[in-house]
Amino acid sequence: MIKKLLIANRGEIALRIMSAAKELGIKTVMVYSEPDKNSMPVQLADEAHCIGPAQPSESYLNIPAIMTAAELSGADAIHPGYGFLSENPRFAEIVESSGLIYVGPKPEHIKLMGDKQLARGTMESLGVPILPGSNGVVKRIGDARRTASKIGYPIILKAVAGGGGRGMRIINSSAELEESFNTAQRESYMAFGSPELYIEKYIERAHHVEVQVIGDGTKAISIGDRECSMQRRHQKIVEEAPSPFISQATRKKMLETVEKAAMHLKVRSLITFEFLVDDKEDFYFIEANTRIQVEHAVTEQVNWLDLVKEQLLIASGKGFSFVKEGINHRGHAIEARINAEDPRTFSPSPGKIQFLFIPGGNGIRVDTAVFQGYEVSPYYDSMLAKVISYGRTRDEALKKLETAINHTSIVGVKTNLPLLLSLIKSPEFKSGNYTTRFLEEEFNW
Ligand code: ADP
Numbered sequence: 001m002i003k004k005l006l007i008a009n010r011g012e013i014a015l016r017i018m019s020a021a022k023e024l025g026i027k028t029v030m031v032y033s034e035p036d037k038n039s040m041p042v043q044l045a046d047e048a049h050c051i052g053p054a055q056p057s058e059s060y061l062n063i064p065a066i067m068t069a070a071e072l073s074g075a076d077a078i079h080p081g082y083g084f085l086s087e088n089p090r091f092a093e094i095v096e097s098s099g100l101i102y103v104g105p106k107p108e109h110i111k112l113m114g115d116k117q118l119a120r121g122t123m124e125s126l127g128v129p130i131l132p133g134s135n136g137v138v139k140r141i142g143d144a145r146r147t148a149s150k151i152g153y154p155i156i157l158k159a160v161a162g163g164g165g166r167g168m169r170i171i172n173s174s175a176e177l178e179e180s181f182n183t184a185q186r187e188s189y190m191a192f193g194s195p196e197l198y199i200e201k202y203i204e205r206a207h208h209v210e211v212q213v214i215g216d217g218t219k220a221i222s223i224g225d226r227e228c229s230m231q232r233r234h235q236k237i238v239e240e241a242p243s244p245f246i247s248q249a250t251r252k253k254m255l256e257t258v259e260k261a262a263m264h265l266k267v268r269s270l271i272t273f274e275f276l277v278d279d280k281e282d283f284y285f286i287e288a289n290t291r292i293q294v295e296h297a298v299t300e301q302v303n304w305l306d307l308v309k310e311q312l313l314i315a316s317g318k319g320f321s322f323v324k325e326g327i328n329h330r331g332h333a334i335e336a337r338i339n340a341e342d343p344r345t346f347s348p349s350p351g352k353i354q355f356l357f358i359p360g361g362n363g364i365r366v367d368t369a370v371f372q373g374y375e376v377s378p379y380y381d382s383m384l385a386k387v388i389s390y391g392r393t394r395d396e397a398l399k400k401l402e403t404a405i406n407h408t409s410i411v412g413v414k415t416n417l418p419l420l421l422s423l424i425k426s427p428e429f430k431s432g433n434y435t436t437r438f439l440e441e442e443f444n445w
Helices: 011-023 040-044 063-073 089-097 107-114 116-125 141-151 174-192 248-265 296-303 307-315 394-407 417-425 427-431 438-442
Strands: 004-007 027-033 047-052 077-079 155-163 166-171 197-201 207-216 220-232 235-241 268-277 283-289 332-339 355-357 364-368 383-391 409-411
Touching (some): 004 063, 011 040, 011 307, 011 364, 011 383, 027 040, 027 063, 047 063, 063 089, 077 307, 089 107, 107 268, 107 283, 116 155, 116 197, 141 155, 141 174, 166 174, 174 197, 207 307, 220 248, 235 296, 248 268, 268 307, 296 332, 332 394, 364 394, 394 417, 417 427
Parallel strands (some): 004 027, 027 047
Antiparallel strands (some): 155 166, 155 197, 207 220, 207 268, 220 235, 268 283, 332 383, 364 383
């Protein structure tokens, strides 16, 4: 069993990992940047090491500093959380070649899924449906033209190395393609260090539904699905499990298709397979995330699991603690992400939290690391807290979430609380049939 775990992250996910580790009797080591010196994870860990200044490139992305902290502390494992180094195959390789345990998927799978075009091709070869699009990377405008006229507009131009909702452009006509192709290549190079692009058919009324998979390196299980269609700037803001949109028959097909592919790949730890689902409930793979997801909590609540504990057990060579037949699907869970941002422009709002109240109560789980007096840094992600409600039915979970968000009060920074409340109360959200364009294109508030 892992004895001492270094957590290479910050904020709520660092605390989340820490509680799972403590439950398993594992000692915890935090690494932190200078402004995070007084953060909750640093205060609550058994041991903490400063790894550099605020800029992520000099601290949370600083592999030599993190590896030095691991050596100094005698940690035998590293959990990368999400964001930062969590999908960096080189980091996973360095951790493993230093004789430490990497709590996450195999480096080869991180590499494979990090190249979205390669991931697409691999999944297709494993019998998973993908969207019509380019066959590999589109290097020249001529190739882009040919693919676009074959599949028809609108199309979406995507950066092979893209992520976090960035590196995507919707193209509606050949004129737009001529105008945008070179700029998109340049932008992709600037943002991700690679100009490579690929093309997919753009689905106008899409649902984002994803499947959580767990594996021990030899066998894999599809645990369940999540609906993540409530997005701004292609980034999720409210998620729920199970998806209120897809039918039982679609769910069964989707979970089985994914499980077969995951079994074939022999995945280890947690991987999420993301799909777009159209009006007819046809589903298409778009990408896979080789890490714990922000929205993992909704899956935990409806399946009575602790996914981080499972990750630690798998990494310790013990396999996961349940069998497929033993998964106890029950009720419904919804997560709302409270961000320090302007609710209309979505621009981040750093500053000091002067007052904070987030209620708990029956059917409410709050994952957060912020407190009154906490300084929201401009250097890091703007998410302050995740409020997760769960109940016997979707309606019950929805009402609990509405009350919890309504009773939450944060003063000192702008937050998206008013937006979340309006969204949760909207008839469209209540109906359970909302697409990825709802928040930004159809929702008037
Ligand atoms: P990222 O890695 O940046 O999160 P994804 O490929 O997961 O990128 O896509 C993020 C979101 O962008 C999707 O959930 C969806 O809203 C939108 N999107 C991506 N591809 C398409 C597509 N082909 N058609 C319609 N929407 C898309």
